[in-house]
Amino acid sequence: MATAKVGRIKLGSQGLEVSAQGLGCMSMSAFYGPPKPESDMIALIHHAFNSGVTFLDTSDNYGPHTNEILLGKALKHDFRDRVELATKFGINYSQGARQIRGDPAYVRAACEGSLKRLGVDCVYLYYQHRIDTRVPIEVTMGELKKLVEEGKVKYIGLSEASASTIRRANxxxxxxxxxxxxxxxxxxxxxxxxxxxxxxxxxxxxxxPLGRGFLSSGPELVETLSDDDYRKFLPRFQPENLEHNKRLYERVNEIAAKKGCTPSQLALAWVHHQGNDVCPIPGTTKMKNFNQNIGALSLKLTPEEMFELESIASADAAKGDRYGETAATYPESQTPPLSSWKPE
Structure with a gap:
């Protein structure tokens, strides 16, 4: 199938404009099985750019570092200045164990490292990947603000942050x-x-936006995962939850069949229909899946179809937590008050 050009949207109110759909690059290098062949991934990134997908998402945590290095190589020629490159900081493995860090020295060091690996002078969108609950968010944001003033970061983002943390940061x-x-x-x-x-x-x-691939392939996905695929250990992919979650996929698949599209296109179209301030960033390592995913942009859902999808996919439709018990997710992302901060 021929790929259509992807349009543009305004993301937030600070002037950032991105492709209407992005490309999550994590699975190219980490977590979803072994790293994929570098040449194939660079070809996929180039194909995404040529299709109009210019919003590329990575993190220093992916590898760690190897995904940023891959992006740096892929963007080495021609279009480095024509993409909206987003990366993240905050998950650190330097002490052997996984640590969440948001202290100013770490924020600055992480940014310098990402700039070098990506081969850029400025990170377009720089997210705090996970919130350090030992450091007031105002302290972390203060250092990010300095990086913006120095021209090393253009826009600031947060990931897995609670509403109160978002307000305090903003x-x-x-x-x-x-x-x-x-x-x-x-x-x-x-x-x-x-x-x-x-x-x-x-x-x-x-x-x-595709439920880590589950909304594309259903429970059969689990049978194809390699032993080192992170999804094998997530609660929603465990046998005791999989049978229940299978029903959600089957219903989505039924509606997609009636609509004449794939379940992944339907699931992505549902996210697009949430508003023009929303940009999904499905990840893939296959050209075929990429082409299929951007096909979701031309899929129009009626109010009746949206209602039907939302009736089968209520907030508690999926069984099992999104992550394991030790994950740092937004409900646990409160930080101490600024008055408590005592710099070392």
């Missing part, structure tokens, strides 16, 4: 985008996080 420096998991099987953010973003004029970037 009071220090405008937040351009909040990245959150939003899909037909992850709708809890609609209660408080999404309304807060909209009240403050913050754009919304939806990661895992």
């Amino acid at each position: 009071a220090v420096h405008p937040i351009t985008a909040v990245q959150l998991e939003w899909s037909l099987w992850a709708r809890d953010v609609e209660e408080e996080i999404v309304p807060t973003c909209r009240e403050l004029g913050i754009g919304i970037v939806a990661y895992s």
